[in-house]
Amino acid sequence: MATEIPHRTSEDSAGPAAPGGAARLPSPGPAGGWTAGRVITLVIGSVLALVSLGLLGGGGTLLWADQSLRHDGYVTTGTATYSTAGYALASERVSLGWGVLLIGLVGDVRLQVSSVSPGKPVFVAIGPAGRVAGYLSGTQYATVTGTGTSAMTGGYGAGRPAPPGTAGIWVAQAAGTGTQVLRWTAHSGDWMAVAMNPDGSAGVAVRADAGVSAPGLFRLAVEVIIGGILAGLLSAVLIMVPVRLAARAR
Numbered sequence: 235m236a237t238e239i240p241h242r243t244s245e246d247s248a249g250p251a252a253p254g255g256a257a258r259l260p261s262p263g264p265a266g267g268w269t270a271g272r273v274i275t276l277v278i279g280s281v282l283a284l285v286s287l288g289l290l291g292g293g294g295t296l297l298w299a300d301q302s303l304r305h306d307g308y309v310t311t312g313t314a315t316y317s318t319a320g321y322a323l324a325s326e327r328v329s330l331g332w333g334v335l336l337i338g339l340v341g342d343v344r345l346q347v348s349s350v351s352p353g354k355p356v357f358v359a360i361g362p363a364g365r366v367a368g369y370l371s372g373t374q375y376a377t378v379t380g381t382g383t384s385a386m387t388g389g390y391g392a393g394r395p396a397p398p399g400t401a402g403i404w405v406a407q408a409a410g411t412g413t414q415v416l417r418w419t420a421h422s423g424d425w426m427a428v429a430m431n432p433d434g435s436a437g438v439a440v441r442a443d444a445g446v447s448a449p450g451l452f453r454l455a456v457e458v459i460i461g462g463i464l465a466g467l468l469s470a471v472l473i474m475v476p477v478r479l480a481a482r483a484r
Contacts, residue, residue, distance in 0.1 A: 267480060268476075268480050269480075271476075272476035272479060275472050275475065275476045276472070276473055276476045279468075279470070279472025279473035280469070280473065281469075282465050282466075282468055282469035282472065283465075283466065283469040283470075283473070285462075285465050285469075286462045286469055287462070287466075288462075289459070289462030289465060290459060290462035290463070292458055292462075293455050293456070293457075293458030293459035293461075293462055294455075294459065296454060296455035297452070297455040297456075297459070299451065300448070300452045300455060304448075307447055308342075308344050308445030308446060308447055308448075309445055310344075310443055310445035311443060311444050311445070312443060313346075313442065313443040314441070314442065314443075315350060315439070315440070315441050316376075316378055316438075316439070316440055316442060317350070317438065317439035317440070318374075318375065318376035318388075318437075318439075319374070319436060319437060320374035320376055320388070320389070320436060320438070321370075321373050321374060321375055321394060321395050321430060321431075321434060321435070321436050321438070322370055322373070322375040322376070322395065322428050322429070323375070323376055323378055323428065323429045323430070323438050323440065323442075324366065324370060324375055324376070324377050324378065324389075324426055324427070324428045325377070325378055325426050325427040325428070325444075326377060326378070326379055326426075327363040327367075327424050327425070327426055328424065328425050328426070329423075330420055330421070330422050330423060330424075330425065331422055332422050335421075335422060337450045337454060338448065338449040338451065338453070339446075339451060340420045340446050340447075340448065341420065341446060341447035341450075342417055342418065342420065342446070342447040343360070343416075343417070343418045343420050343444075343446055344415065344416070344417050344444070344445045344446070344447075345358055345360070345415070345416040345427060345442065345445075346413055346416075346443040346445075347413070347414050347416070347429050347441070347442045347443075348412060348413040348414065348440060348442075349411070349439065349440055349441075350439040350440060350441060351439065353411055354411065354431075355409060355431070355432050356409070356410075356411075356414055356429060356430075356431070356432070356440055357398050357399065357407070357408075357409040357414075357428075357430045357431065357432045358407065358416050358427070358428070358429050358430075358442075359398060359404040359406065359407035359408070359416070359427065359428055360404065360405055360406045360407075360416065360418050360425055360426070360427045361401075361403045361404045361405055361426060361428075362405070362423060362424065362426075363423075363424035363425055364424065365403040366403060366428060369398075369401050370389065370428075371391070372391035373391045373393045373394060373395050374388070374389065374390055374391055375388075375389045376389065394434065394436075395430075395434050396434060397433055397434040398428065398430045398432070399432060405418060405421075405425075406418035420446070427444070429442060
C-alpha cells in the first residue's frame, strides 16, 4: 500500500498561527554593526578620554609645583637677577579674582629683593596696576615677563619718576640695604610690583624671588587628579560597551 506524504502548505511553512488565525512572524534578531547610538557613545567616550588625560596632566603639574617649588611655605619662582638702565623693574599686570582667592591658589604674596651691589639700598613695593602704570608713564623702565634678564620688555620715556617712597600709591612696601622681604595678603584686583632705587635714580640691578603661599594648591591638585580618574573610568565604559555590542551582533 502506498504511503501518503502530507503536503505542506504555505501556512505550515510560516510557523504556527497566532490566535485569531494570523501568522506569527519570527522575532527580529539583535541590531547588528555600528548603530548611530553606538557611534555617538563611542565618540563621547573618546572625548572623555582626552579630558581625563588633560585633568591627570594638569593635576600632576599642580602636585609637582606644590611639592617641588614650595620653600618655607611659599611656592616660589626661585631667585634670579634682573637689571635695567632705566628707573624701575616692574612686574606684568596680575589680575586676581575672588575665585582664585577663595580656592586658595593665592594667599600671601612674598617678595624678596636685594641689590646686586653689596650695601646699596633697594626699594620694593606692590600697588594697584593702574596707579603704578601712571606713576611710571613717560619714564624708561623694564617689565619683567619671566625669569632672567632676557625675559623683559622695555618702557621708554624721557621723564624721571619721583622717589618711590613719596608716590603714595603702594599697598605694601619695603626699603633698605640687604635683602628686603615684603609680605602682602592678596586682594582681588589688578596689581603690579616694582623694584627701584629709593631715590628714584636710573640703573637698577637686583636679585629677586617672588612667591605665594597657595594654601589650596595641594587640595586642588588632588581634586583635579580624582576628576581625571573618574573621567577615565567613565570613558572606558562608554568605549568598551558599544565595541562589544557591535562585535557580538556580527
